[in-house]
Amino acid sequence: MSENTKRILLMGNPNVGKSVIFSRLTGVHVAISNYPGTTVEFAKGYMLLDGEKTEVIDVPGTYSLSPSSKAEEVATKMVRDGDIIINVVDSTNLERNLYLTLSLIGLGHPMVVALNMWDETAHNGVSIDPNELSSCLGQPVIPTTAVTGEGIKELAVAISSAAAIKAVGDQTDEEKWSSIGEILSKCQTLTHHHHTFLQRLEDIAIKPVSGLLIALIILAAGFWITRFVGEGLINYALDPFFNSMLSPLLMKLSHILRPGSLVHEIVIGKLIGGTIDFKQSFGLLTTGIYIPFAAVLPYIISFYLVLGLLEDVGYLPRVAILLDNLMHRLGLHGYAIIPNLLGLGCNVPGLLATRVLESTRERFIASTLISIAVPCAALQAMIIGVLGERGMRYIAIVYGILFITWIAIGALMNRFVKGFSPTLFIEVPPLRWPSPHMFFKKFRMRISGFLKEAIPILLLGILIVTILYSFGIFNYLAGLAAPLVKGVWGLPPDAASAIIIGFLRKDVAIGMLTPLSLTTHQLVVACTVLAMFFPCIASFTVLLKELGTKLMLLSSGIMISVAVLVGWIVNLIMP
Amino acid sequence: MSTVGNLSENLEDYLERIFDFVEAHGFAKVSDIAKLKNVKMSSVNSAVQRLTKEGLVVHDRYRHINLTGSGLKLAAELKRRHVVIKDFLTEVVGVRDSIADKDACGIEHHVHPETVNKLIKYSNECRSDSKELIPLTQMKSGEHGTVKALEGGDQFANKLASLGIRIGKRITKISSMVLRGPVVISINRRHVAMGFGMAKKILVETE
Numbered sequence: 141m142s143e144n145t146k147r148i149l150l151m152g153n154p155n156v157g158k159s160v161i162f163s164r165l166t167g168v169h170v171a172i173s174n175y176p177g178t179t180v181e182f183a184k185g186y187m188l189l190d191g192e193k194t195e196v197i198d199v200p201g202t203y204s205l206s207p208s209s210k211a212e213e214v215a216t217k218m219v220r221d222g223d224i225i226i227n228v229v230d231s232t233n234l235e236r237n238l239y240l241t242l243s244l245i246g247l248g249h250p251m252v253v254a255l256n257m258w259d260e261t262a263h264n265g266v267s268i269d270p271n272e273l274s275s276c277l278g279q280p281v282i283p284t285t286a287v288t289g290e291g292i293k294e295l296a297v298a299i300s301s302a303a304a305i306k307a308v309g310d311q312t313d314e315e316k317w318s319s320i321g322e323i324l325s326k327c328q329t330l331t332h333h334h335h336t337f338l339q340r341l342e343d344i345a346i347k348p349v350s351g352l353l354i355a356l357i358i359l360a361a362g363f364w365i366t367r368f369v370g371e372g373l374i375n376y377a378l379d380p381f382f383n384s385m386l387s388p389l390l391m392k393l394s395h396i397l398r399p400g401s402l403v404h405e406i407v408i409g410k411l412i413g414g415t416i417d418f419k420q421s422f423g424l425l426t427t428g429i430y431i432p433f434a435a436v437l438p439y440i441i442s443f444y445l446v447l448g449l450l451e452d453v454g455y456l457p458r459v460a461i462l463l464d465n466l467m468h469r470l471g472l473h474g475y476a477i478i479p480n481l482l483g484l485g486c487n488v489p490g491l492l493a494t495r496v497l498e499s500t501r502e503r504f505i506a507s508t509l510i511s512i513a514v515p516c517a518a519l520q521a522m523i524i525g526v527l528g529e530r531g532m533r534y535i536a537i538v539y540g541i542l543f544i545t546w547i548a549i550g551a552l553m554n555r556f557v558k559g560f561s562p563t564l565f566i567e568v569p570p571l572r573w574p575s576p577h578m579f580f581k582k583f584r585m586r587i588s589g590f591l592k593e594a595i596p597i598l599l600l601g602i603l604i605v606t607i608l609y610s611f612g613i614f615n616y617l618a619g620l621a622a623p624l625v626k627g628v629w630g631l632p633p634d635a636a637s638a639i640i641i642g643f644l645r646k647d648v649a650i651g652m653l654t655p656l657s658l659t660t661h662q663l664v665v666a667c668t669v670l671a672m673f674f675p676c677i678a679s680f681t682v683l684l685k686e687l688g689t690k691l692m693l694l695s696s697g698i699m700i701s702v703a704v705l706v707g708w709i710v711n712l713i714m715p
Numbered sequence: 716m717s718t719v720g721n722l723s724e725n726l727e728d729y730l731e732r733i734f735d736f737v738e739a740h741g742f743a744k745v746s747d748i749a750k751l752k753n754v755k756m757s758s759v760n761s762a763v764q765r766l767t768k769e770g771l772v773v774h775d776r777y778r779h780i781n782l783t784g785s786g787l788k789l790a791a792e793l794k795r796r797h798v799v800i801k802d803f804l805t806e807v808v809g810v811r812d813s814i815a816d817k818d819a820c821g822i823e824h825h826v827h828p829e830t831v832n833k834l835i836k837y838s839n840e841c842r843s844d845s846k847e848l849i850p851l852t853q854m855k856s857g858e859h860g861t862v863k864a865l866e867g868g869d870q871f872a873n874k875l876a877s878l879g880i881r882i883g884k885r886i887t888k889i890s891s892m893v894l895r896g897p898v899v900i901s902i903n904r905r906h907v908a909m910g911f912g913m914a915k916k917i918l919v920e921t922e
């Protein structure tokens with residue numbers, strides 16, 4: 141890469157559609173949702189500008205150039221290194237957005253203003269004259285509807301002709317607001333508009349009684365759809381495929397490799413009752429593909445269908461408002477529920493999303509809570525798969541224990557972690573009908589992300605299990621861990637191996653419990669301990685990066701103590 | 716010589732700035748204060764040390780500064796004086812906002828409590844014909860109003876302005892959660908949610 145590659149920055153307030161424009165300009169897929177703070181780290185892509193490869197950066201949203209959260213800090217630091225700025229502006233909320241625009245103009249970079257969400261102006265009773273606005277600001281102004289791609293070509297043309305402007309010097313805030321007032325009176329007319337169906341829904345979704353009712357309905361529906369789709373895929377598509385199509389093929393392979401040989405152990409694993417048992421054989425081609433594709437993938441699919449829908453509609457910040465009171469008891473404010481909900485899919489994006497929180501204390505508490513008591517979709521899928529056979533209520537017990545722990549640990553950290561938690565202060569995005577195109581793009585991105593990142597580690601985990609078993613290393617470790625595993629949790633010493641593998645991937649770890657033929661009591665204890673004990677390697681890496689060594693060690697210490705303690709209590713009191 | 720405690724004017728000023736940050740973010744940072752006051756970090760550090768010695772502020776291992784109970788009381792009293800004097804200057808005397816703010820900063824350190832009380836009484840008499848202001852938390856859902864005053868410092872005002880809430884803006888209250896939960900308002904045809912403590916400091920004239 142040559143030194144003088146130009147760099148374009150996409151900047152604007154949170155939730156104005158910077159990421160959609162980014163993805164339109166560069167073809168790079170990034171997560172796009174309808175709530176402020178979706179982008180917490182900058183994304184980089186390239187576009188051709190006058191035949192030259194130019195770097196485009198999707199900068200996290202910010203309201204001003206003086207940051208108030210870690211995500212905003214990223215944004216303000218980036219400004220210095222940009223050559224051209226595309227200032228993305230929400231056309232339906234011009235007044236507030238122009239504050240940042242004027243601050244950016246003050247910097248003197250060549251700039252283009254994208255008047256995004258242009259399609260929404262009409263039904264909001266907003267009418268803007270882009271030409272007038274352009275002459276007021278002294279910058280090219282292009283109306284865009286990024287979701288449909290309207291105006292993107294014109295935007296690209298405008299970027300290539302954007303020229304440096306003379307820095308006007310920074311105005312004071314008072315001066316800025318008075319110029320904004322002038323600009324608006326010239327360029328924008330507001331007319332009365334009737335509330336649409338969604339706008340009426342917006343109002344009732346944040347009233348105490350109706351809001352709670354709606355939240356409960358959505359929660360119940362979300363659970364039901366997740367289970368229905370997940371179970372449906374397993375029972376009617378994947379299990380039949382694995383048992384009647386794949387199993388005979390693999391049995392043939394088993395004969396060729398001869399059971400008992402090392403290659404057979406690695407590829408097929410153990411034969412259970414003379415045949416392949418996808419849940420217990422533990423070979424690369426048996427359990428190694430059954431866990432990701434047949435046990436976990438269905439729930440990843442169903443979970444992200446539901447979450448993606450809630451994200452794109454813009455419902456999640458409303459949950460934050462409803463739960464603000466509860467979250468304050470845990471040392472957080474309501475918005476921290478969003479990282480926790482994302483953690484239910486995969487802890488990694490959940491941990492990254494804690495960057496929207498303002499203080500180190502909140503980030504520490506939220507990250508620790510997610511790592512301990514928010515089970516990712518892969519872990520949940522396996523718990524449902526393994527424990528479901530013993531009865532639904534045992535699954536409910538594990539979830540109940542995790543939830544109580546989440547509350548209890550949060551309350552304790554609120555009491556003992558020093559520092560301060562600010563109050564909730566958020567923009568609530570309008571409810572929108574999701575764009576199917578955008579919805580499925582994000583969905584595909586998440587599914588392929590799971591397959592690409594999870595499967596290599598998962599196969600490695602299965603391989604390590606086989607190798608450690610054949611060399612008797614697990615037996616040795618089991619002996620060492622027996623006082624804890626058997627003495628405190630009442631589990632067979634062999635379960636120690638599952639806990640060790642849990643560091644690589646928790647789904648494989650839960651899978652390792654099946655061959656141990658545990659009692660239901662033991663299974664509940666084991667699932668709880670595995671869920672809490674230690675984050676998988678991927679989350680661990682993020683935790684280290686986000687919290688730093690010292691806080692990460694503290695967080696890990698809390699995790700291990702809680703897992704040991706809760707496992708012990710459950711073992712004691714559960715009949 | 717100050718009339719509230721035995722702090723120097725300079726230290727009182729630091730205390731107020733810390734109060735502003737604590738209000739806006741829940742804590743203050745040395746670097747933020749240095750930037751705001753345009754002084755070296757070392758000056759802030761020594762001021763914070765002296766305030767700590769006086770038992771007015773504490774800081775934790777993240778170098779976040781917060782006020783102690785007595786620090787909060789003193790800062791709130793100073794702030795109250797500031798607001799009273801500023802309001803008197805702007806509303807009764809008719810001084811421009813930015814000048815009134817500057818003068819209030821100077822006067823507040825020297826004024827006797829009795830003078831403050833008399834000023835409040837006098838200002839109220841002058842204002843009695845205009846409508847009474849109520850905090851956002853006391854507005855009813857569905858009621859419209861105009862933001863008239865913010866009970867906080869520049870930091871607080873800036874934070875509110877980032878989501879469009881400024882003096883003179885018309886707002887509609889949408890809802891408030893039970894048990895001192897967050898308040899949701901509509902401003903610029905957008906919903907904004909804020910904690911109860913924050914909403915309490917926004918004074919509104921209802922229609």
